[in-house]
Amino acid sequence: MNRFAELLDRLSYEPGRNNKLRLITQYFREVPDPDRGYALAALTGALSFKHAKPGLIRELIAARVDPELFALSYDYVGDLSETVALMWPKTAPPSIKRPPTPDPSPPLRGGRGATGATPTSSPPSASVASGGEGSGVGGSSPHINAQAVAPPQSSCTATEGAAQGHNKPPPPTLTEVVTTLATLGKTELPAQLTRWLDELDETGRWALLKLVTGAMRIGVSARLAKTAAAALGDKDPHDVELIWPGLTPPYLDLFAWLEGRGDKPVNRDAAPFRPVMLAHAIETDDFAALDARDFIAEWKWDGIRVQAVSGRDDDGNLIARLYSRTGEDISKSFPDLLPSLHLAGAIDGELLVLREGRVQSFNVLQQRLNRKSVTPKLIKEFPIHLRAYDLLADNEIDLRLLPFVDRRARLEGFVANLDDPRIDLSPVVPFDDWAAITAARADPAAFGAGEDAEAVEGVMLKRRDAPYLPGRPKGQWWKWKRDPHIIDAVLMYAQRGHGKRSSYYSDYTFGVWTEGDDGDQLVPVGKAYFGFTDEELLEIDRFVRRNTTEKFGPVRHVVHEPDQGLVLEVAFEGLQRSTRHKSGIAMRFPRISRLRWDKPPREADRLETLERMLKTDVGVSPH
Amino acid sequence: MRPQELLGPTAAGLRCRPGDFYVDPVRPVERALITHAHSDHARPGHGTVLATQETLDMMRLRYGDNFAGRTQAIRYGETLQLDDVSVSFHPAGHVLGSAQVAMTCNGLRIVASGDYKDAADPTCTPFEVVSCDVFITEATFGLPVFRHPDAAREVWKLLESVRLFPERAHLVGAYSLGKAQRVIALLRAAGHDAPIYLHGAMEPITRYYESRGIALGDLRPVKDTKKAELTGTITLAPPSATSDLWARRFPDPVTAFASGWMRIRARARQRGVELPLVISDHADWDGLTATVKATGAGEIWVTHGEEEALVHWCKTQGLAARPLALVGYGEEDENASAAAEGAA
Numbered sequence: 020m021n022r023f024a025e026l027l028d029r030l031s032y033e034p035g036r037n038n039k040l041r042l043i044t045q046y047f048r049e050v051p052d053p054d055r056g057y058a059l060a061a062l063t064g065a066l067s068f069k070h071a072k073p074g075l076i077r078e079l080i081a082a083r084v085d086p087e088l089f090a091l092s093y094d095y096v097g098d099l100s101e102t103v104a105l106m107w108p109k110t111a112p113p114s115i116k117r118p119p120t121p122d123p124s125p126p127l128r129g130g131r132g133a134t135g136a137t138p139t140s141s142p143p144s145a146s147v148a149s150g151g152e153g154s155g156v157g158g159s160s161p162h163i164n165a166q167a168v169a170p171p172q173s174s175c176t177a178t179e180g181a182a183q184g185h186n187k188p189p190p191p192t193l194t195e196v197v198t199t200l201a202t203l204g205k206t207e208l209p210a211q212l213t214r215w216l217d218e219l220d221e222t223g224r225w226a227l228l229k230l231v232t233g234a235m236r237i238g239v240s241a242r243l244a245k246t247a248a249a250a251l252g253d254k255d256p257h258d259v260e261l262i263w264p265g266l267t268p269p270y271l272d273l274f275a276w277l278e279g280r281g282d283k284p285v286n287r288d289a290a291p292f293r294p295v296m297l298a299h300a301i302e303t304d305d306f307a308a309l310d311a312r313d314f315i316a317e318w319k320w321d322g323i324r325v326q327a328v329s330g331r332d333d334d335g336n337l338i339a340r341l342y343s344r345t346g347e348d349i350s351k352s353f354p355d356l357l358p359s360l361h362l363a364g365a366i367d368g369e370l371l372v373l374r375e376g377r378v379q380s381f382n383v384l385q386q387r388l389n390r391k392s393v394t395p396k397l398i399k400e401f402p403i404h405l406r407a408y409d410l411l412a413d414n415e416i417d418l419r420l421l422p423f424v425d426r427r428a429r430l431e432g433f434v435a436n437l438d439d440p441r442i443d444l445s446p447v448v449p450f451d452d453w454a455a456i457t458a459a460r461a462d463p464a465a466f467g468a469g470e471d472a473e474a475v476e477g478v479m480l481k482r483r484d485a486p487y488l489p490g491r492p493k494g495q496w497w498k499w500k501r502d503p504h505i506i507d508a509v510l511m512y513a514q515r516g517h518g519k520r521s522s523y524y525s526d527y528t529f530g531v532w533t534e535g536d537d538g539d540q541l542v543p544v545g546k547a548y549f550g551f552t553d554e555e556l557l558e559i560d561r562f563v564r565r566n567t568t569e570k571f572g573p574v575r576h577v578v579h580e581p582d583q584g585l586v587l588e589v590a591f592e593g594l595q596r597s598t599r600h601k602s603g604i605a606m607r608f609p610r611i612s613r614l615r616w617d618k619p620p621r622e623a624d625r626l627e628t629l630e631r632m633l634k635t636d637v638g639v640s641p642h
Numbered sequence: 643m644r645p646q647e648l649l650g651p652t653a654a655g656l657r658c659r660p661g662d663f664y665v666d667p668v669r670p671v672e673r674a675l676i677t678h679a680h681s682d683h684a685r686p687g688h689g690t691v692l693a694t695q696e697t698l699d700m701m702r703l704r705y706g707d708n709f710a711g712r713t714q715a716i717r718y719g720e721t722l723q724l725d726d727v728s729v730s731f732h733p734a735g736h737v738l739g740s741a742q743v744a745m746t747c748n749g750l751r752i753v754a755s756g757d758y759k760d761a762a763d764p765t766c767t768p769f770e771v772v773s774c775d776v777f778i779t780e781a782t783f784g785l786p787v788f789r790h791p792d793a794a795r796e797v798w799k800l801l802e803s804v805r806l807f808p809e810r811a812h813l814v815g816a817y818s819l820g821k822a823q824r825v826i827a828l829l830r831a832a833g834h835d836a837p838i839y840l841h842g843a844m845e846p847i848t849r850y851y852e853s854r855g856i857a858l859g860d861l862r863p864v865k866d867t868k869k870a871e872l873t874g875t876i877t878l879a880p881p882s883a884t885s886d887l888w889a890r891r892f893p894d895p896v897t898a899f900a901s902g903w904m905r906i907r908a909r910a911r912q913r914g915v916e917l918p919l920v921i922s923d924h925a926d927w928d929g930l931t932a933t934v935k936a937t938g939a940g941e942i943w944v945t946h947g948e949e950e951a952l953v954h955w956c957k958t959q960g961l962a963a964r965p966l967a968l969v970g971y972g973e974e975d976e977n978a979s980a981a982a983e984g985a986a
Contacts (some may be wrong), residue, residue: 029803031907032916038807045806084786085958091951092787096906105787105905122836515914539875572745573912 020219022050023058023193024226031237037051039239043247047274056269057197061230062244065268068200070233071208073099079213083108084328100232104225107216121395190218194225230336242345252277257489260346264288289330289338291409292346293365293419294489298479298496304451305497313484315423316448316456317408318468319477321381321593322369323388325349325444327405328412329360338360341370351388355398356405365435367409367487371474372401378474381607384596407434408445411487419487426487448478456480458570460499467549467572476592479499503590504632506531506624507615509541510585513563514576516548517603523556524563524575529587533602533626541579542602542626547589550610558614559585588613594633604629643748645776645941648727651966656754660747661727662891663692665754667970675729676758678740679704679819679897680881682971692716694731695703696739696854700819703846718767732760736923737820738851744772750944752776753937759922759931761790764827765820765856769933777939778966783902783948789927790902796919797828802879803896803917804876811872811892812917815899818844822878823851825900828859828921829876839864839878841873841888871895885914931955948973 026046033039040586043062047055060066079090080103089106096102168527191199196215203211212231216224229235245263246256248270254277265286266273275281324344332338339360341350350357353370372387373378379401387401410420410430418426427447448467450456456478464472477500485495508529516525526548530541535589551559562577562585569576579583590612597605604626649658651976655667663673677683677693679700684693686705691698693713702709718741721730726748731741734756742755753774753953760769766900782789804812821846829838837860840848845863852858864877873893875918876947883889884897902922910918925933932950934942942956949965954961 030915032910034916041806087954088786088951091948092785095785095948097908099652101907105789106785108786221791273926538665548736570815571915 020191020193020196020215020227020295020397021223022046023054023061024219024222027226027229027235027237028222028229029319030239033515034238034245036525039243040247043239043244044250045276046249047248052271052274053269054193055276056271056274056344057193059244059248059270060268061193061235062239063241065096065241066197066230068197068203069205071212071231073232075209076100076103076228076232079103079216080107081475095512100227100229102233103230104221104333107221107224118176137472157351162465170309184622188214188218190220190223192392196230197268197514200231219356241347248273248277255338255489258283259277260292262286263346264291264348267337273463281288281632289332289336290328290340290368291330292326292340292342292348294346295324295326295344295367296487296489296496297491297497298481299491299493301480301497301499309453309596311452311456313482313498314480315483316450316459317445317481318448318463318471318475319479319500320371320445320579321476322371322378322384322406323475325368325370325405326411327356327360327366327368327407329363330415331363337363352388352547354393356403359405359437359439361439362433363412364410364435365412366405366407366412366430366442368405368407368442371404371406373404374402377405378406378471380473380592385595403441405442405512406445411488422484422486424483456499457577460501475501503592505588505590505612506628507586507618508544508589509543509579509620509623510559510562510577510587511543511560513577514573523560525556525560527559527587529589529628530579530602531624531626532602532621539581541620543600544602544604544626544629545591545606545609547587547588547609547611550590551613551614582619584620586615586618586620586623587611588615594629596633601630602626604633643750643759645750645752647751648669648745648747648750649776649778650755656966658724658727658745661729661745663724665743666756666924668971673724674710677734677754678737680737680757680817683756686710690714692722692729694739694741696719699743700739700847703850714784718770732772733767733770735760735763735766735829738766738823738854738856740766740820742770742772743928744774750775752778753916753939754778755780755933757782757924758933760923760933761793761922761925763793763824763923764831765851771933771936776943777933777934777937777940778939778943778945779930780866780971781930781944781949781952781953782925783922783926784930784944784948784952786927786951788926789928790905791920793828793921794832795826796921797825797832800876800898800919801829801834801915802831803898804874808874809895810896811874812876813884813889813892813897814875814878814919815884815897816878817901817903817923818880819847821900823848823856823858824923825878825919825921826861827856829890830857830859834876836875837861837862839867839877840873841877841883843880843883845879864891881913884977893925918961930984934961935959936952938958 021265026042029042030039033042036199046058050058061176078100084106092106093099093102096105201417215227219227234436245259247257249259262284265288266284272281272284276283301368326342328342329337329339339357339535340348341353341356372384383401387397387403391399407430410426410433413429413433420427431444434442446467448459451457459466460478463475466477477498480497480499482495488495492504510527511530513524514526516523526546528543528546530543532539566578567575568578589609591609593607595605595607596603649656654664654669654671656665658665658941663675665675666677667674667684667688668685674691675687675692676697679697681838684697684701686709689711691710692714693716698713698715714729718731718733719729724846728746732744734740734742735958736757736759740756742753742758744751744753751774753772755778757780758769782839786806800812814825816825826838839862842863842865848858848861869891877892883900884899889895894914897914898917898919899910899913900919900921902919902920902924903909904915904918940962942961944952944963947966952965953965
């Protein structure tokens, strides 16, 4: 448990993705089965046990410490699990104290090496402080002889040993914790947690409390954890994703395969996920090298990419699942779509909300995402729909190595056989040359998208002969997005970035003008931390440092007056109403497209402009 | 004699009227007793300064030769008579030369401990408990959430990180007097023999430590080192420098910070610290409470830090306790952060 706690601890501070991967892979390399498997399960959210409530944690600490000291500490730390982990006393209160040990405890903590703890002892290193001879005190300290390879014994353990006797049980392993929690009755939980809290060190207690309360929040996605596992055996993360649905904790077969000790586990899942194929963004220069006749064009829908899979299990029952593009099973969020997947196969397509046959904007679709419970009302108001554009499997037959044009033909037949109002075909956009598709992209409504044109965010160009390949293979699929919206906004606040940008001001909050109580004022409308070049980053950073008006913790207020300040051209994909922002709107995918050193801030855009865009963009308000 | 007649808080600091001196005064005074050389305790401009030789030397290094009108060195355990008060200095275990000041008058003894720690530190003389009637304790980490782990284990964490990220530089924020040298000594004790790089602000004090017989191994100024040479190395710098322009000379640096504050996650995150090292030169909660008990003092005065919790605890132990409202003490180097800004 302590090694797992160390991993969580380090991950919680590490901002960089690659460094997180390294930390997790290193953990998998060092820690044996089955602990590492349960760690992988914890990181991927694959553990299932009843979580402990914060109230229970409060009761446990209340039984151990002075309530006033707890209140002062909690107030200072601000996080219940962390406060409890840090202040959990090393010895039990008298009522549950173990039998006294013959080992007399010194008044001061002997384990800390605090020599000279009594008034009579003479200062042992006085000669060093006043003299100058000798090799220095560093090497002569008996306490600090740790080797670089092994962690030194924690002093806490030593102290606890002295205070509680030498038969203190070792801290639990992660496996013990996970397997015990899975079978533990509710009434046994408090006593068990107390025992573990007694046995673990501070970091261990913190990790335990995170684990049992189900609030990990250390910035590691399931995908990242699986990628780290794949790296252990130099495997493609897609391969792990592929077999994942058939695996269960502690993943002994997975690790055996990754370490070359066993065969690749077979995914016996009736409805497995298949790694998705992704497109490259096309640039103007790319067209010269491409022949329009090699390509099929489709609309690029502004929805959610999904994979809808059906298959028969060993008992002949049809299993239907909906996966996100990363392989996350999202079936539970869309129970209304599952009955429509009544033929065995695997469809690649876009999840959309359709009302009276018309595709709604992404903002409307978003109302259905990330909901804790899917209510009948939600299902009725946001009818979900699948627009299919590829077929990866037809019944049991894997189609992925067929050319796209053949898969497309199979897809048309498949959708026709489904004959379901919730699933339709993404139409092909006919074109003869690049000029024709350029025109279609500029005006989808006039080129076949009709009333759905608002939900079109560009065109997709797919090679007729492209097999379905995982990842982003070069030159097979291209996406050609609609031009983004552009506004001029004023830089208001800046914060330092992370990782390689850790010392640069690279996170920018920008605002637009609006009528305030004292005339025009800037109101923040968004935050962007990319889009600029490395040289531009240096320029903005310099500007921020020289024009800071105030500092609030890590946030710098940058001068933003009508005639003083920096105008940023911000590109974004769409707008949405938001109660979280003072301006009442939130931008989708904002990025800095240009620095407008030439423009005085007073000429930047106004909130009214954005509100007008919002009206045309959102369409029917869901509320 | 009542304790308040021997010693009491004033705007200039703790004043001993019968001895006609102040302890760690924050304003210039005629006669000052200085516990240790950190800038919030040792200020320039006093008439006469009485302190350990190390404290006087380091004040001179920082403030120049004219930092005081007159100086007098006192050894640990030596007793001096200042008017009606006999004064002795005892090791505080905080940094090199740090001392507690014991003041005795008419059979009443008060010990002002300054900053102290009871944990092992290879760079200074260990803390010594001095029996007294009134004990003045700091409370920098005066909450039960502060229980410092073994410093050797924290240093092991740093070395593990260097091993895991050999292509990155490790930049360790540490106060330039005491903490930096202790971290270096701990690294050496853990078997790390490679050169350790120093920010320019670290050098004078570190060289002074070496001159006092504290072996710190191969130390090099980071100033003249090429970026590529800094991969896989450890550099020590004042905390404010690690997140500033100065940090750009390092290849993809891992930002560490050696401080007792790193015990609290939010504190580390606010500073953008990726590798918090809980290494403190102050006593933690267990150290404070154990020391208070060990002095045998019946009355405890609590200064700078989380006074409320420690006063509360003393009362639950049947000890008379009160907070001493002294201002001007805190983390050294914190104030310097603005000054270092932009100085690449």
